[in-house]
Amino acid sequence: MYxxxxxxxxxxxxxxxxxxxxxxxxxxxAITLVAGVAAAAWRERxxxxxxxxxxxxxxxPLVLPPTVVGFLLLLIFGRNGLLGRMLLRLGTTxxxxxxxxxxxxxxxxxxxxxLTARAALExxxxxxxxxxxxxxxxxxxxxxxxxxxxSWPGVLAGTILTFARALGExxxxxxxxxxxxxxxxxxxxxxxxxxxAGDLHSASILCLLDVxxxxxxxxxxxxxxxxxxxxxxxxxxx
Amino acid sequence: xxxxxxxxxxLPEYTLDVAFTAGDEPLAILGPSGAGKTMLLRCxxxxxxxxxxxxxxxxxxxxxxxxxxxxxxxxRRVGLLFQHYALFPHRTVAENIAFGLRSLSDEERERRVxxxxxxxxxxxxxxxxxxxxxxxxxxxxxxxxALSIEPDALLLDEPLSALDTHLRAQMEALLQETFAxxxxxxxxxxxxxEEAYRLGREMLVLSRGRVAAFGPREExxxxxxxxxxxxxxxxxxxSRARMVEGGFVEALDWxxxxxxxxxxxxxxxxxxxxxxxxxxxxxxxxxxxxxxNVFPCWLSRSxxxxxxxxxFLHLHRPPxxxxxxxxxxxxxxxxxxRFRDRPFPWHVRxxxxxxxxxxx
Numbered sequence: 277m278y279x280x281x282x283x284x285x286x287x288x289x290x291x292x293x294x295x296x297x298x299x300x301x302x303x304x305x306a307i308t309l310v311a312g313v314a315a316a317a318w319r320e321r322x323x324x325x326x327x328x329x330x331x332x333x334x335x336x337p338l339v340l341p342p343t344v345v346g347f348l349l350l351l352i353f354g355r356n357g358l359l360g361r362m363l364l365r366l367g368t369t370x371x372x373x374x375x376x377x378x379x380x381x382x383x384x385x386x387x388x389x390x391l392t393a394r395a396a397l398e399x400x401x402x403x404x405x406x407x408x409x410x411x412x413x414x415x416x417x418x419x420x421x422x423x424x425x426x427s428w429p430g431v432l433a434g435t436i437l438t439f440a441r442a443l444g445e446x447x448x449x450x451x452x453x454x455x456x457x458x459x460x461x462x463x464x465x466x467x468x469x470x471x472x473a474g475d476l477h478s479a480s481i482l483c484l485l486d487v488x489x490x491x492x493x494x495x496x497x498x499x500x501x502x503x504x505x506x507x508x509x510x511x512x513x514x
Numbered sequence: 515x516x517x518x519x520x521x522x523x524x525l526p527e528y529t530l531d532v533a534f535t536a537g538d539e540p541l542a543i544l545g546p547s548g549a550g551k552t553m554l555l556r557c558x559x560x561x562x563x564x565x566x567x568x569x570x571x572x573x574x575x576x577x578x579x580x581x582x583x584x585x586x587x588x589x590r591r592v593g594l595l596f597q598h599y600a601l602f603p604h605r606t607v608a609e610n611i612a613f614g615l616r617s618l619s620d621e622e623r624e625r626r627v628x629x630x631x632x633x634x635x636x637x638x639x640x641x642x643x644x645x646x647x648x649x650x651x652x653x654x655x656x657x658x659x660a661l662s663i664e665p666d667a668l669l670l671d672e673p674l675s676a677l678d679t680h681l682r683a684q685m686e687a688l689l690q691e692t693f694a695x696x697x698x699x700x701x702x703x704x705x706x707x708e709e710a711y712r713l714g715r716e717m718l719v720l721s722r723g724r725v726a727a728f729g730p731r732e733e734x735x736x737x738x739x740x741x742x743x744x745x746x747x748x749x750x751x752x753s754r755a756r757m758v759e760g761g762f763v764e765a766l767d768w769x770x771x772x773x774x775x776x777x778x779x780x781x782x783x784x785x786x787x788x789x790x791x792x793x794x795x796x797x798x799x800x801x802x803x804x805x806x807n808v809f810p811c812w813l814s815r816s817x818x819x820x821x822x823x824x825x826f827l828h829l830h831r832p833p834x835x836x837x838x839x840x841x842x843x844x845x846x847x848x849x850x851x852r853f854r855d856r857p858f859p860w861h862v863r864x865x866x867x868x869x870x871x872x873x874x
Contacts, residue, residue, distance in 0.1 A: 403598070407596060411662075414588060421613070
């Protein structure tokens with residue numbers, strides 16, 4: 277064990293997958309957080325048979341194999357795809373670039389955010405929202421100041437799930453962003469190609485990194501939420 | 515600034531269909547659970563869409579389904595006190611009250627919050643969160659919040675029902691103060707007739723979505739227009755009735771003929787009298803005069819409360835083993851002490867002016 281550690285530390289390692297993975301996951305989570313909560317809030321006010329279809333489409337990336345999602349994204353963002361052509365006209369493309377890793381991670385993790393945010397918003401007692409309305413609160417204020425803070429635990433759980441999913445994203449990312457070291461090579465992809473190339477040493481270090489990042493982030497988030505003496509702990513009764 | 519309400523809304527079990535006008539005196543809306551009281555308040559507050567109808571408040575049209583006017587709850591300036599307060603749990607009392615005062619400057623908002631907290635006697639609780647307050651304190655905070663926007667009408671949904679006796683008296687006093695200072699339409703929903711009487715000048719009895727009675731509180735209680743209203747306002751003694759010769763009313767279930775001073779345009783189907791209106795005659799002499807409404811009675815059983823006693827009386831002959839009775843009389847204990855040891859029969863007097871006749 278000691279020898280292994282020494283070996284790890286003694287060998288120079290390419291840290292770029294760590295940087296790329298973190299940047300990708302954080303960006304994708306931020307996008308998904310806003311988009312997922314917005315979609316959940318929009319969807320919560322609507323009823324009707326068409327909504328089942330909407331739900332199906334929004335949750336589809338969770339059900340489909342990531343490679344299928346990646347392939348569909350490739351069709352959309354590729355040269356002949358709807359968005360791909362528009363981007364080309366603007367003189368750019370996202371396929372095989374860093375934004376592609378963000379798009380892939382965001383799309384794949386979106387359903388987790390959407391589903392948890394919806395569940396969280398639905399469990400907010402409507403009387404709070406109604407009280408806010410009778411006090412003259414606009415729908416925007418009712419949402420931002422009442423519904424969102426009261427569903428925060430659920431939204432936070434969704435954020436954590438989203439981040440975890442984004443950090444672990446592999447299939448769709450590989451399809452859309454490829455494996456370009458230093459640009460699109462995230463930790464999972466680096467691990468895959470390291471193992472394929474027989475470089476178990478790098479693979480192990482990256483695996484270890486992944487575990488450490490996940491633990492630190494999740495632990496930190498929970499601590500932050502439950503910090504004693506915080507405003508939140510007061511009204512939650514902790 | 516009158517509040518004129520006229521609306522209909524289909525509910526699963528019946529249709530809420532009401533029309534009334536509330537002036538600047540508090541109006542108590544009395545009814546059993548499920549009568550549509552809360553739904554009515556929600557319609558006025560703008561939280562529900564009636565199927566048709568109109569609501570106007572001091573010249574402002576809040577709803578007119580024919581002209582497709584439906585003012586949103588946030589623009590109605592109608593304060594609603596929810597039954598379970600609905601204080602925002604993640605905001606302090608002061609922040610709860612400040613929610614509706616966003617358009618004001620910081621100092622002005624601060625001042626208003628402070629003054630509303632003082633009026634509700636919760637000035638020291640501004641920094642507490644709702645869960646750190648007692649039920650009574652939460653209720654006060656919720657009232658202060660509802661009043662903070664200086665609404666043009668105030669709606670109170672069962673404001674006292676969740677409180678224990680002592681707190682209820684305190685809250686009632688606060689509501690009396692509020693109504694005295696407020697002078698705008700106030701609707702107060704309750705299922706308790708005493709609460710309705712103490713807090714409302716006018717009384718509206720709601721039953722399965724319909725207005726069963728509406729008028730000054732004394733009027734509604736003295737002359738309930740139907741058996742249902744008599745029951746809902748706490749009357750316990752009824753008998754089926756019919757008119758007989760000589761202007762007497764025959765009380766079929768009580769087995770006696772009565773003189774009643776009330777005259778009815780339609781033939782009465784029932785006759786009733788409130789438990790505390792039943793009196794006892796000192797001697798049997800009066801029983802010989804038919805227009806005196808005095809009848810011999812025997813005590814079937816009694817039930818005591820701290821200051822009063824309810825006597826279950828059987829008319830004309832002693833009750834059987836099963837404890838049957840015709841009338842419930844409620845008397846103060848002091849009075850009861852005076853005649854409890856007298857030999858039977860006692861003599862009840864059903865004063866003609868206190869009897870009410872109820873049409874079908």
